[in-house]
Structure formats: structure tokens, C-alpha cells
Amino acid sequence: MANLLVKSTKIIFVILILVVVTIYFYLRQSLPILEGQVQADVEQTVIVSRDEQGIAQINGSNRRDVSVALGYLHAQERFFQMDLLRRNSAGELSELFGELALKHDKKIRVHQFRKRVTQFVSLLTEEQQSILQSYTAGVNQGLEDLAANPFEYALLSATPKPWLPEDSMLVLYSMYMDLQYEYGDRELLLGAMSDLLSEEGFQFLIPEGSNWDAAVDGTQLPKGEMPAGKVFADDLSAANALNLANAETINHAQQFELFPDNQEGFKGSNNWAVSGNVSKTGSAIVADDMHLGIAVPNIWYRTSLRYTANDQPLLIDGVSLPGTPAIVVGSNHNIAWGFTNSYGDWNDLIKLVVSEDGTQYLTPEGYKSFILEQEAIDIKGQQAKSVTIKLTQWGPVIGEDHQGNLLAMRWVAHDAEGVNFNLFGLEYAQNVEQAIEAAHSAGIPAQNLMVGDRYGSIAWTIAGAIPRKFGLDNTGSQGWAVPQDWSTGDIGWSGYLNSDEYPVVLNPEKNRLWTGNSRVVGDDMYQKLGNGGYALGARSQQIRDGLMAIEEFTEQDLLDIQNDDKAVFLTPWHRYLLDTVLTDEFVKEHDYAQLVEQLNQWQARASVDSVGYLFVRQFRLNLRDELFSPLTKMMQEASKDNALDLSFRPIRSQVEIPMWQLLTQQPQHLLPEGHASWNEFSQSVASATYQELVEKYGSIDKATWGAHNTTNIQHPLSKAIPALGWLLDMPQEPVRGDTFMPRVQGVAFGSSQRMVVSPGHEHQAIFHMPSSQSGHPLSPFYGKGHDDWVKGVASPLLPGVTKYTLEFTPK
Incomplete structure (x- = not known):
């Protein structure tokens, strides 16, 4: 029985060699x-x-x-x-x-x-x-x-x-x-x-x-001028509204794309x-x-x-x-x-x-x-x-x-x-x-x-x-x-x-x-x-x-x-987190001292070893998704009978301006439902961001920008046949740079x-x-x-x- 197993293993090994050699010589011909x-x-x-x-x-x-x-x-x-x-x-x-x-x-x-x-x-x-x-x-x-x-x-x-x-x-x-x-x-x-x-x-x-x-x-x-009344209808500002990221996934998951773009950049x-x-x-x-x-x-x-x-x-x-x-x-x-x-x-x-x-x-x-x-x-x-x-x-x-x-x-x-x-x-x-x-x-x-x-x-x-x-x-x-x-x-x-x-x-x-x-x-x-x-x-x-x-x-x-x-675009968000959101009381209550230390050492650039850069970036995106979820819900409701793909990608950069106005002016009548104050709203997003990164990377000190921004440059066929990735794809490497800076990466x-x-x-x-x-x-x-x-x-x-x-x- 053992001899039969050895022989079978040798036969399989020989067959694999023949397959590899055949593939190699075919590739050589082309x-x-x-x-x-x-x-x-x-x-x-x-x-x-x-x-x-x-x-x-x-x-x-x-x-x-x-x-x-x-x-x-x-x-x-x-x-x-x-x-x-x-x-x-x-x-x-x-x-x-x-x-x-x-x-x-x-x-x-x-x-x-x-x-x-x-x-x-x-x-x-x-x-x-x-x-x-x-x-x-x-x-x-x-x-x-x-x-x-x-x-x-x-x-x-x-x-x-x-x-x-x-x-x-x-x-x-x-x-x-x-x-x-x-x-x-x-x-x-x-x-x-x-x-x-x-x-x-x-x-x-x-x-x-x-x-x-x-x-x-x-x-x-x-x-734009701050509106005197509500932006969204009351019945569409429920806390369970679809968030922006999910809406984009729903809209595009079934589409065949030669040039997929899951980046925020244009x-x-x-x-x-x-x-x-x-x-x-x-x-x-x-x-x-x-x-x-x-x-x-x-x-x-x-x-x-x-x-x-x-x-x-x-x-x-x-x-x-x-x-x-x-x-x-x-x-x-x-x-x-x-x-x-x-x-x-x-x-x-x-x-x-x-x-x-x-x-x-x-x-x-x-x-x-x-x-x-x-x-x-x-x-x-x-x-x-x-x-x-x-x-x-x-x-x-x-x-x-x-x-x-x-x-x-x-x-x-x-x-x-x-x-x-x-x-x-x-x-x-x-x-x-x-x-x-x-x-x-x-x-x-x-x-x-x-x-x-x-x-x-x-x-x-x-x-x-x-x-x-x-x-x-x-x-x-x-x-x-x-x-x-x-x-x-x-x-x-x-x-x-x-x-x-x-x-x-x-x-x-x-x-x-x-x-x-x-x-x-x-x-x-x-x-x-x-x-x-x-x-x-x-x-x-x-x-x-x-x-x-x-x-x-x-x-x-x-x-x-x-x-x-250099993280010029995210610098105001970095200041907002440290000066407004992460209060001493909030940091002590949630044991975020290590996070504050990482933010203080964030380097103010999209460098591969920066934890603070990744946190600031993801905090902004999560806050955007939460803040504008009623808008997403409204568009989903408006388009469900027409099978439309009302993606919010075309305006994703424009909403930065009203978002920042809301956070800095903090109008009470536009406060997201379910929150006692604008600071409490931002703190809830900061906590969710912290948990998200810890769950993904194991601990906050491992949640570096390089760990998140690792290249995945593939041949079209390796996407369909992952086993070909070792042969066709470029090496995966952590890279510096991001969207809102000259080094777009x-x-x-x-x-x-x-x-x-x-x-x-x-x-x-x-x-x-x-x-x-x-x-x-x-x-x-x-x-x-x-x-x-x-x-x-x-x-x-x-x-x-x-x-x-x-x-x-x-x-």
C-alpha cells in the first residue's frame, strides 16, 4: 500500500512537471x-x-x-x-x-x-x-x-x-x-x-x-450658505439609513469593469x-x-x-x-x-x-x-x-x-x-x-x-x-x-x-x-x-x-x-480630532492614550509607517458616510423603482465643503438624529473608527498607512484566476502617498x-x-x-x- 502511494505521488509529480514544462514552452512561443x-x-x-x-x-x-x-x-x-x-x-x-x-x-x-x-x-x-x-x-x-x-x-x-x-x-x-x-x-x-x-x-x-x-x-x-431649515426630510434621516460606502458597493458590485476604481481620487x-x-x-x-x-x-x-x-x-x-x-x-x-x-x-x-x-x-x-x-x-x-x-x-x-x-x-x-x-x-x-x-x-x-x-x-x-x-x-x-x-x-x-x-x-x-x-x-x-x-x-x-x-x-x-x-488637506481634520473630539475626559473613558500619542506623531504626511495618518483619513471618511447617510437613503428611495445607479462618487469631493461647515458651525437644527451634540456625534465616529482599525489590524499600533495602502497591481486574468498572480502580478508593497496630495497613490x-x-x-x-x-x-x-x-x-x-x-x- 505504501509503495502504491509512493508511486502515485511520483506520477502526480511527473504530471505536474510536464504541465509546467508545457505551459513554459507555450509561453516561450508567444x-x-x-x-x-x-x-x-x-x-x-x-x-x-x-x-x-x-x-x-x-x-x-x-x-x-x-x-x-x-x-x-x-x-x-x-x-x-x-x-x-x-x-x-x-x-x-x-x-x-x-x-x-x-x-x-x-x-x-x-x-x-x-x-x-x-x-x-x-x-x-x-x-x-x-x-x-x-x-x-x-x-x-x-x-x-x-x-x-x-x-x-x-x-x-x-x-x-x-x-x-x-x-x-x-x-x-x-x-x-x-x-x-x-x-x-x-x-x-x-x-x-x-x-x-x-x-x-x-x-x-x-x-x-x-x-x-x-x-x-x-x-x-x-x-454655500448654511440652510435655515432642514436639508433632509424627517422620514429619511433615520439612523439605519444606508451609508455611502454600502450604496457604492450596491451600485457597482454586479458591473463588469475593465478599469475598476475603488479610490476616492478622480x-x-x-x-x-x-x-x-x-x-x-x-x-x-x-x-x-x-x-x-x-x-x-x-x-x-x-x-x-x-x-x-x-x-x-x-x-x-x-x-x-x-x-x-x-x-x-x-x-x-x-x-x-x-x-x-x-x-x-x-x-x-x-x-x-x-x-x-x-x-x-x-x-x-x-x-x-x-x-x-x-x-x-x-x-x-x-x-x-x-x-x-x-x-x-x-x-x-x-x-x-x-x-x-x-x-x-x-x-x-x-x-x-x-x-x-x-x-x-x-x-x-x-x-x-x-x-x-x-x-x-x-x-x-x-x-x-x-x-x-x-x-x-x-x-x-x-x-x-x-x-x-x-x-x-x-x-x-x-x-x-x-x-x-x-x-x-x-x-x-x-x-x-x-x-x-x-x-x-x-x-x-x-x-x-x-x-x-x-x-x-x-x-x-x-x-x-x-x-x-x-x-x-x-x-x-x-x-x-x-x-x-x-x-x-x-x-x-x-x-x-x-x-x-504632505498631508495638507487632512491637517485641519487632524487638529479637529486633537483639539475638539479627543477631549481628556473622552480619552480617559475609552483608554485612547495610545491613539493620542500616535496622532501626535503622525508626521503630517502619508508615510507608510504612520498610524495617525490612517486614523485621520478613515475618521473623515466614516464621518462623511454617517453624516450624509440620509442623502444616500433619499437617492436609494428615489431610484428603486427605476433601477438607477445613483452613485455619489460624482460629488464626493464637493461634500467636503458643507461637511466642514457643519462641523465648525455646529448648527443645532442640522445635528444628526440620535446625538446630543456635534461633539458627541464626532466622538461616536472616532470610537467606531478605532474599533474598525483594531479589528482589521489587531491593534492600533499596527494600523499603519502602509498596511492599508499596499499595492495590488494585477494582470486582468489573475483577477479571474488568482493562481496566476505569482506569475503575472507586480509585487505587493506598502506605498506612500494618497488622494488629496500631489503624490496620488x-x-x-x-x-x-x-x-x-x-x-x-x-x-x-x-x-x-x-x-x-x-x-x-x-x-x-x-x-x-x-x-x-x-x-x-x-x-x-x-x-x-x-x-x-x-x-x-x-x-
Whole structure:
């Protein structure tokens, strides 16, 4: 019997070895080609050199040829990522993932992005179409030249589909979905709040401005006034109301998300620039770090292009987005540029007036019939399912509001102006003025462009189409911020702004510019942009103050600001806890002396060993959830009959202002029910926070920020198959930084790259990003460079010593 057991164990062991060897050799077959010669659809020879991190420098005679090589590299290193991006916006994920993705696909099909790009690709310029065709040819050859399909397809029992030119536009649409509210979430929420709250209660909860405002033009907007009456109805302020965190879980638990975001931070970014007047290089210096969900591989692909255009040699260094041939941020050695999400108002919900039989809707020209179209969704292992799309002259019907009114959506992304490849113009720009001109016609999700040139000039403007609106205020919490009836013709959109109408700030007197997803400008410029849910200005203010504290800048100075983890935003909360909440009597009664000691030693920054930072942060979040639980309950009640997802994420930063007003002014008529005083209310939250952390970490001294903020940067497949995590995921590490500070850092959210560059001085420029260039776990540069990003240390923008050379020759 013992011998049989030994033999069985040996057989199982041999089988496991054979399985591991088989998997290893399959993975080896799907590795990209790093060296040698490839015949391709190029006019002249293209040389690709890669350093030990896999940073690719592509040398060719023209943009078309280097696009072939770029497509080839993207396909060999990142095809699965590219495929997910195109399927995400096309609503075609069910074909790979089956029933799991069906809800997502059915919902996103309302935008008919696949249909739109099929039309829009023919509207591109002749040059852009040529570049896109070349890129597509490179992608398909790169995929075909792999000895085996990318390993992800073997795990999914699927076969990759060839790339189409229009697929690159679908990738842009995935960025729209990631950076803007594709179903009008904020407007839907504000519409419900406006209807269900008193006018003064609504204005109090959604203030125009705050003490955190940090616009570059110094404009300030007012906070809300404390309401004289109650904000919430008596029957909705019960102590058992759902809390904010639970509401968000309920709303999103069943949704398929390629880019899950459980962070409080906005998907956006920081960027800033200083002019040559205050830089040691004499050129401008531009810093940029884009905040997104972080996975394996990283969303960006480090790329250097070398080619000739108009008889001029071009040197371009930065990052490309796999699936597109464009350089997203970087430098062409004459200008450097970076983006942050703008959060202007780029879509609007239209409250439709529908005929009695429901077949028509009212327009300024009278009733018109809805256009109905069918789309089929292919589902892995099942028969295809059909969805009906209902269209109006303004845009598709996306659902209903809390009152059952049918809603249509007008969105920049639905128009040809919203999707193109005019971003190529930044590669050719010789100075700030030319960069601004190129940005204004770019078909991308509207971004804050920060640009500086080698001559020392700096500028901010919007890159992307800006709709021309009429009939309503475009800045407050009413007007365009809530769904409106367009049937009278008194309000609506009338095309897009011309370049000379765009907001621009060029070479400001203080020689410094900054953005951080908060409001950048005021007055007439603000009116043109609107308010699509700006972030609180805490990050922008900390960046501004950091810039003002330095008289002359090096690149390292700007990296230091990117790494700034000082807890400026939470400092008032820290003082509130120590001065008001944790009284001597309360501390003695609950034996919180150790907690007070940790708070006194909190370091005033988001450092990994700080217990006090984590406590202050969680206290604020718990107090917010408890204080606004009646609002959550109200929205849940309002939406339960309409199956709405009235998430409070779109206003999560705005409620900071009324929350702080309530705590500091302590109005008795707004005291949360069941509490004798505002201090007693805050003390109850402090006790709950203490118990929460002790239960989670074992003792209060172990509840450090690093224990809470430990990275979990995963490959999409390891989320579904955890056993693959050891092979595919990045190491889990405690990291410093948080949401309301320049060094934005969460578990799987934060700076998707950090760049600091002075045009003309690229040899001393700084760049790093998480994960790595490669999406293949056996790649020699899998995970290379990730540690620089974790530690925030300077690493070069330009590729290092060539380690691999791949040559593309004409067929």
C-alpha cells in the first residue's frame, strides 16, 4: 500500500512537471521577437533598438514607416490589452468573457461606437488615414509573426481577431469611457437632488467654490450658505439609513469593469510648467503625471520616434497608447506637453417630452418618431442576443431619471469632432503657439494641455472639442448641470468653438502654471468650459504652493513636487480630532492614550509607517458616510423603482465643503438624529473608527498607512484566476502617498507615469511608470522600471544602451 502511494505521488509529480514544462514552452512561443530582421510594408529600412527596460526607439525615414514598426511592437507586446480596449468601447467583451460581460456590453451598445468609428475613419485626413493603415498593417503582421497567440487567448480558449483601422478609434473611445461620465452619472444625480431637496439645501450641498480653490487666474467662487431649515426630510434621516460606502458597493458590485476604481481620487492627473525665466535650463520645464487605474501591463508604452517630416528630422520621446499610433505625452525636443483630465461639461442629458403612445418625442419642429436600431451581441458559448437602440435627433436614449422621464444624451464623443488623430500635430509643433493650435482640433476626451517650449514659453489650454451651448448658465449646480427639456429650442448646442474662442493662458506673469483636475480658470473662460464635476482644489493648491516656494527650478525640483506626500488637506481634520473630539475626559473613558500619542506623531504626511495618518483619513471618511447617510437613503428611495445607479462618487469631493461647515458651525437644527451634540456625534465616529482599525489590524499600533495602502497591481486574468498572480502580478508593497496630495497613490490607482522634461535638454529628463513595457511574464524586461516608480526616484526619459536590435526591411 505504501509503495502504491509512493508511486502515485511520483506520477502526480511527473504530471505536474510536464504541465509546467508545457505551459513554459507555450509561453516561450508567444514571446515577442526582439532581434533579427523582419520584412514589412515599409518604404525604407526601419531600425528598432531597445534597452534593458525594453524602451523602444524607432528610427525610420517617415511617419508611415515608423507607424508600421510601432504597430508591430504593440501587437507583439500588448495585443491582449489592445483587444480589451477596442472591445470595451464596442460592447464586444462578451465574445471573450461570456455572460460575465453581457451587462456591460448591453449598456455600452447604446452609444454605437463601432458604428460611429466605421463612419468617422473615412473623415480623417489623407495623412492620418495613411498612418492608420500603416499602423494596422504593422499590428496584424506583429500578431501573425508570433509563434503562438498571446498566452491570454489560450487561457480563454479564444482566437484573436485581426486589427482594423477603426479599432484605433475605439481605443480612443475607451479613454472617453474612462475619463468622462458615459451615462451622465453626475447630471442624473444632481437632477434628482435638485428635485428632492430644498433649493437652499441643494445649493449648500453643491457649492460653487471653496477655500481649496486654486485657479491659475486667482478667481474665487462662493461657498454655500448654511440652510435655515432642514436639508433632509424627517422620514429619511433615520439612523439605519444606508451609508455611502454600502450604496457604492450596491451600485457597482454586479458591473463588469475593465478599469475598476475603488479610490476616492478622480481619474485625472497633475501637470504644471515653469517658464525659462525661472528654470536653470533657460527652457521651460513641464511635469506631468496621469492618474488612472493601474494594472499589468501599464496602459502606456514607452516610445521614441525618429523620422523626417517636411525635410526636418523629428525626435519624439514619450509614451504611446497601444492600439493607436499617436504619442500621448512627451517631448519633440522643441516642445514638451502633458495632459490632465479637464472635467468641463462635455455631455448633457435631455429630458424628453414623449407622446401618449410613447413612439414620438417633442422637438422645436414638433413631434418626431424615435428611430429604432438593432444590434447583436455575440456571447461566448451562447447564442447572440439582440439589443434595441432608441435614437433621437440629439443622441441616443440612455434610460430614465428618478421620475421616469426618458433621457437622451448629447455628447462630444458622438460627433466626428470628438474623435480624430489631429493629436499628431503636437509631434510637428515647433513652439507653444503651434502646439495650442494643434490641441484645439484634437479629437480626444477634453484635456488640460500643459505645454512649454525650448524658448522658455509656457501655456495652458484645452485639447479637445468644446461645444458651443446656448440658453443656460454653464457653471453652477443648476442650468446645464441638471437634465433639461430641449423641445422649445431655447436651449441646446450649436456646433463647436473655433480655435480663437478657446480659453488660453500664455506666459503668465508668475512664470508658473498648474492643473490638478480642479477648476483652472474663472469668468468667461469658465463659462465656456462649464462644470462637469471638478475635483476639490487641494492637489492643485499644494502644487501651486510648492511652485511658489522655489525661485529657480531644476527637473529634480519638479519631481520632488510630484512626490510630495504632505498631508495638507487632512491637517485641519487632524487638529479637529486633537483639539475638539479627543477631549481628556473622552480619552480617559475609552483608554485612547495610545491613539493620542500616535496622532501626535503622525508626521503630517502619508508615510507608510504612520498610524495617525490612517486614523485621520478613515475618521473623515466614516464621518462623511454617517453624516450624509440620509442623502444616500433619499437617492436609494428615489431610484428603486427605476433601477438607477445613483452613485455619489460624482460629488464626493464637493461634500467636503458643507461637511466642514457643519462641523465648525455646529448648527443645532442640522445635528444628526440620535446625538446630543456635534461633539458627541464626532466622538461616536472616532470610537467606531478605532474599533474598525483594531479589528482589521489587531491593534492600533499596527494600523499603519502602509498596511492599508499596499499595492495590488494585477494582470486582468489573475483577477479571474488568482493562481496566476505569482506569475503575472507586480509585487505587493506598502506605498506612500494618497488622494488629496500631489503624490496620488492607492492600491491599484495613481500615477500611471511621471514625467519631467525641459525641451532641448531631454538627456536630463525624468520618466518612470509602473509595471513595465511588456505584457509577457517571460519577457526579459517584465517588471523592469517598476521599482523606480514605487520609490519615486529619478530615471531617464531617453532609452539607455541598446541591448536588442530589430530591423524592418521592405518586402
